[in-house]
Amino acid sequence: MGCVASKLDINDVHPNIFAVNNVDDMGTKLSSGQLEITETDLILYQKGKQPVRWPLKYLKRYGIFKFH
Numbered sequence: 001m002g003c004v005a006s007k008l009d010i011n012d013v014h015p016n017i018f019a020v021n022n023v024d025d026m027g028t029k030l031s032s033g034q035l036e037i038t039e040t041d042l043i044l045y046q047k048g049k050q051p052v053r054w055p056l057k058y059l060k061r062y063g064i065f066k067f068h
Helices: none
Strands: 017-024 029-037 041-045 052-055
Touching: none
Parallel strands: none
Antiparallel strands: 017 029, 029 041, 041 052
16 A cells, blocks of 8 residues: 555666665765676666677676685
8 A cells, every 4th residue: 555645766677776866985986777687697777878798607796605
């Protein structure tokens, strides 16, 4: 159901698209956009720019460490 005053979130319509902000080292917002996760890619959409695509198979798996 939901609140009458609530607005539709992009994830309600497109569950694989997320609003993102690019920030500098001080946390100052530089730009915003939308990040789409597909079966094979991450795609960054920003107004006035061509989408940037990263194939998932080439992204390094951060946060997963195996010690032998």
